[in-house]
Structure formats: C-alpha cells, structure tokens
Amino acid sequence: MNSFFAVTDNDEILALQPRLTAEDAGVRRIALIALIDLADLEEPEGLLWLIERLADDPAEEVRAEAARLLEAWEDEAVVEALCQALTDPALAVQAAAAQSLSLLKTEAAGRVILPWAGHAETSVRIAALRALRELRFADAAPAAIQALNDTDANVRREAVGVLGWLKQLDALPALASLASADPDTEVRRAATGALGLASGAEVLPALRQALQDSAWQVREEAATTLGKVGQPDAGPALIEALxxxxxxxxxxxxxxLGRLKYAAALDALIETLGHRISNLRKEAALALGELHDRGAVAALQAAQDDGDPEVRKAVRIALSQLQ
Incomplete structure (x- = not known):
C-alpha cells in the first residue's frame, strides 16, 4: 500500500511525518492520535496511514491504537483492515479491532464482515458474529444458523444473539433445541431468551422445559421469556416456578404472571405478597394490580404498612388499578 504522505498536500499532516516514522513506539502512537484528528476534519486519505500502521507497525501498542482510532470509519477498506487485525498475534490488537468492528453501523460494513464469521480461528468467528449482531445485518442469518452447531460455546452464544436481534423465526426449532440440550449454561440461557422473538404457542414446550433446567440462570430466563410470548397457557408452569x-x-x-394477567395466579401472588424478600413482595403487589381482580384488595390493603418503601409504593399503584 502506498503511504498517504506521497499524495497529501496538507502541511499539518506532513509535519507529523517525522513522528509517525520515529523509532520510539510511544511517539508514533501519539502521532497517530494527532493524525486521526486532522484526517477526520480535512484529509480522509489519511486513513491509509492508519491502515498501514494497523497492519505493519512492529509495536503492539501502536497497532492497537490504530485499531481503536479506526472505530469511527465506515470505509470498506477500514473494515477489511480491522477484520484482518482480528488475526493479529497480539491479544490487545485483536480486542481493539473487535471493539471497533462492534461499533460500525452500515450494511456495507456487514458485507465485509460476514465472510469472517466462518474463519478457522474461534476468536475471529466470535468477533465477527458479535459485530454482525450489532449491525442487525439480515444477510448474516444463514451464517448464524450454521454457527449454532459450532464446537465452541462462545461462538454458539454469539450466533444466538444474531438470530435473536434479527427475529429470525425460521431459526426457532434450532434455538429450542439449544435451549433444552446445549451443554453450556450460557448458551441455553441465551437460546431461551431468543425464543421470545416468537409470540406463538410453538415455543411453549421448550420454555416449559427450560423452566426445569438444572441451572437457575436458565430457569430465570425462561420465566422472563414466558411472560414476553404472551401465552396464557404458560400460567401453570409460572405458578409452579413461584x-x-x-x-x-x-x-x-x-x-x-402479572404481564399475562393470569387470573388463576391470584392466590399464589397473594401468598408471595407476604414473602420475606422485599423485591418479591414488590413484584407480587404490582402483578396483583395487573390482574385487575378485586379479590386482591384486602391483601394489598394489609400490605400498605410494609416496612419497605418500594413495596408500599407498589401497593399504592396496585390499589389504584383496582379502584
């Protein structure tokens, strides 16, 4: 690649050249910061120098600084250079490049990143999928579905994130399978949450099963997601989860249970209103208000003197809903 300094006529940038080629890595790194300020305002071609430093500078800290400084640029050459930097021998450079990629916002950037989702190196696949998730890049769906079978749990988790953000309904069977059978707790948790992209009863069996998972984090996610899918048939399983x-x-x-307005939960929620944990009492009060069942009035009135101000506030809200 030709150096930018061969084509620029910007005197301020030309004045940086001695520092940009200095022997001291610290001097080169500070010069890059000055360069990006000037390039951003006046000379976009200055990106060529940062790309060169990212690829070829002998100092890890200079390459990492170049990767960080390139985070604001959507130019396809920059995106490709950042993807290449994911294979840098230095972890700090890899991390800086991955962070910069995750901040990109254009579809054009997604097209450059997408092939890297199938890279041989695990860390590269993880970074590429994470960036694609943030982009909501629709064309990433097939690669993400394929990555659900990756041997690395972190890759599978990132693939779940891509599909969840894209609301990829054709991925529901695969996500349901992961939610119930993946050996990694975090993958099961993420897949369980991603099932919330559907609103139909087809995901209920998988979510009910997740509510019986050996890991409480997965059960917590299942309890949350069952409220999101809006299926009253989830009520009995949620009552059991109390x-x-x-x-x-x-x-x-x-x-x-409150979100679902599940009327049959009245007695169970009234019982929860007396729990020793104040957060549970607060949520029970709010849920009773959402049921709109005046059968909860007496219990809520009795809870008006609760020792926790947040519970008392929730009780007032609930009683106002039942008037």
Whole structure:
C-alpha cells in the first residue's frame, strides 16, 4: 500500500511525518492520535496511514491504537483492515479491532464482515458474529444458523444473539433445541431468551422445559421469556416456578404472571405478597394490580404498612388499578 504522505498536500499532516516514522513506539502512537484528528476534519486519505500502521507497525501498542482510532470509519477498506487485525498475534490488537468492528453501523460494513464469521480461528468467528449482531445485518442469518452447531460455546452464544436481534423465526426449532440440550449454561440461557422473538404457542414446550433446567440462570430466563410470548397457557408452569429454590426465578415468574394477567395466579401472588424478600413482595403487589381482580384488595390493603418503601409504593399503584 502506498503511504498517504506521497499524495497529501496538507502541511499539518506532513509535519507529523517525522513522528509517525520515529523509532520510539510511544511517539508514533501519539502521532497517530494527532493524525486521526486532522484526517477526520480535512484529509480522509489519511486513513491509509492508519491502515498501514494497523497492519505493519512492529509495536503492539501502536497497532492497537490504530485499531481503536479506526472505530469511527465506515470505509470498506477500514473494515477489511480491522477484520484482518482480528488475526493479529497480539491479544490487545485483536480486542481493539473487535471493539471497533462492534461499533460500525452500515450494511456495507456487514458485507465485509460476514465472510469472517466462518474463519478457522474461534476468536475471529466470535468477533465477527458479535459485530454482525450489532449491525442487525439480515444477510448474516444463514451464517448464524450454521454457527449454532459450532464446537465452541462462545461462538454458539454469539450466533444466538444474531438470530435473536434479527427475529429470525425460521431459526426457532434450532434455538429450542439449544435451549433444552446445549451443554453450556450460557448458551441455553441465551437460546431461551431468543425464543421470545416468537409470540406463538410453538415455543411453549421448550420454555416449559427450560423452566426445569438444572441451572437457575436458565430457569430465570425462561420465566422472563414466558411472560414476553404472551401465552396464557404458560400460567401453570409460572405458578409452579413461584416455589423455585432461587428467588431470582420466583421474581421473574411473579412479574410474568402479572404481564399475562393470569387470573388463576391470584392466590399464589397473594401468598408471595407476604414473602420475606422485599423485591418479591414488590413484584407480587404490582402483578396483583395487573390482574385487575378485586379479590386482591384486602391483601394489598394489609400490605400498605410494609416496612419497605418500594413495596408500599407498589401497593399504592396496585390499589389504584383496582379502584
């Protein structure tokens, strides 16, 4: 690649050349910062120098700085250079490049990144899928579906994220399979959450199964997602989840029962209103208000003197909904 300094006529940038080619890596790094300020305002061609430094500078800290400085540019040559930097031998450079890629916003950037989602190196696949997720790049769906079978759990998790953001309905069977059978807890949790992209009853069996998962994090996600899909048939499983060993699961189940306005949960929610954990009492009060069942009035009135101000506030809100 030809150096930018061969084509520019910007005196301020030309004045930087001695520092940009200095022996001291620290001097070169500071010069790059000055260069990007000038290039951003006056000389877009200055990107060529940063790309060169990203690819060829002998100092890890200079390459990493170049990767960070390139985060604001959507030029396809920049995106390709950042993708190439994902294979840099230095982890700091890889991390800086991955971060810069995750901040890009254009479809053109997605087209450049997409082939890297199938790269031989695991870390590259992870970074590429993460960037594609942030872009909401529709053409990434086939690659993400394929990545659901990756041998690395982190890759599978990023692929789930891509499909969830894209609301890729044809991926629901694969996501349901991961939610119930993936050996990695975080993959199961992410897949369970991604099932919320559907609003139909077809995801209920997988979510009910996830509500019985051995990991409480997955059960918590299942309790949350069951409220999002808006299926009243989820009610009995959520009532059962109010007895979960973990309060986090019980809290999400309480919240979802309110969202579903599941009338049969009245007694269970009134019982939860007396729980020793104040967050659960607060959520129970709010859920009782959402049921719009005056059968909850007496219990809510009795809770008006709760020792926690947040619970008292929730009780007031609930009673106002029942007037």
């Amino acid at each position: 007895s979960d060993d973990y309060w986090q699961v019980r809290l999400r189940a309480t919240r979802s």
